[in-house]
Amino acid sequence: MTDAEKKERRREYLKRYKAENGEKIKAANAAYYQKNRKRHNEYTAKNQHKYAEQRRGYAATHRKEKVDYDRRRRLEKAEEVRAAKKAYYEKNKESVKAKQRARYLSRIEQYRESGRKWVEKNKERKKEADRLYLQNNRHKVRETARKYREQNKNKIQDFMRKWAKKNADKVRFHHAMRRAQKRKAPIREAKQIAAWDKEWKSRGFVKCYWCLKVFLPDECHPDHIIPLANGGEHSLLNLCISCIPCNIRKKAKSLSKWNTEIEQPVLF
Numbered sequence: 219m220t221d222a223e224k225k226e227r228r229r230e231y232l233k234r235y236k237a238e239n240g241e242k243i244k245a246a247n248a249a250y251y252q253k254n255r256k257r258h259n260e261y262t263a264k265n266q267h268k269y270a271e272q273r274r275g276y277a278a279t280h281r282k283e284k285v286d287y288d289r290r291r292r293l294e295k296a297e298e299v300r301a302a303k304k305a306y307y308e309k310n311k312e313s314v315k316a317k318q319r320a321r322y323l324s325r326i327e328q329y330r331e332s333g334r335k336w337v338e339k340n341k342e343r344k345k346e347a348d349r350l351y352l353q354n355n356r357h358k359v360r361e362t363a364r365k366y367r368e369q370n371k372n373k374i375q376d377f378m379r380k381w382a383k384k385n386a387d388k389v390r391f392h393h394a395m396r397r398a399q400k401r402k403a404p405i406r407e408a409k410q411i412a413a414w415d416k417e418w419k420s421r422g423f424v425k426c427y428w429c430l431k432v433f434l435p436d437e438c439h440p441d442h443i444i445p446l447a448n449g450g451e452h453s454l455l456n457l458c459i460s461c462i463p464c465n466i467r468k469k470a471k472s473l474s475k476w477n478t479e480i481e482q483p484v485l486f
């Protein structure tokens with residue numbers, strides 16, 4: 219029998235012995251440890267770096283085992299692990315924070331993208347969470363918003379201009395509401411008015427209330443029959459569709475004068 223064969227046989231034997239006598243070996247090791255605890259602890263304390271090196275080597279070649287072990291350990295010793303983590307964090311606060319921040323910044327796009335996807339999938343939950351957050355942090359949110367507005371004046375103005383250009387209808391509707399509010403004119407049926415506004419703008423053509431001519435919806439505005447300035451209400455009964463030329467002409471005139479100029483006089 220060659221030396222190599224002998225070695226192999228011995229290895230086989232040991233493996234079998236270990237498998238068959240696991241409990242016995244464990245008990246013997248534990249007893250030995252109890253007996254030589256002090257010496258053992260001193261030795262390990264002195265050779266920390268050696269063990270660390272060994273652990274690193276093992277982890278590099280046994281990735282899966284390492285991951286499984288870590289997971290098991292985390293579950294088994296949850297409390298201890300948490301305490302150790304907390305102690306480490308307390309001791310190294312600054313460097314941990316810096317590392318976390320660097321990691322976050324290096325993956326910021328990735329995080330934002332996954333955040334967007336989550337919101338897309340969980341719209342209702344997000345809405346509820348936002349509502350709760352706002353409720354509990356009203357002061358903080360307002361302060362942050364104020365600071366942001368102050369620091370981004372130009373950006374916001376630019377954005378608003380672009381948005382208003384794209385959403386002329388909404389802006390006009392909003393202005394009508396504001397005018398009504400300012401004049402303390404009664405505002406009724408705001409929702410129905412919005413629906414009415416949307417409805418007539420989606421039609422193929424509409425008739426001007428004043429000149430009775432037919433126009434594309436794009437060529438018309440909603441108009442108050444009795445102007446808000448004259449005490450008219452912002453309500454369905456006081457709204458009509460006006461072509462832009464009529465809308466402009468009417469505004470500059472008194473109602474009695476206006477009445478004489480239109481196709482179908484109206485009882486104001």
Ligand SMILES: [Zn+2]
Nearest residue numbers: 426429461464
């Ligand atoms: Zn007209």
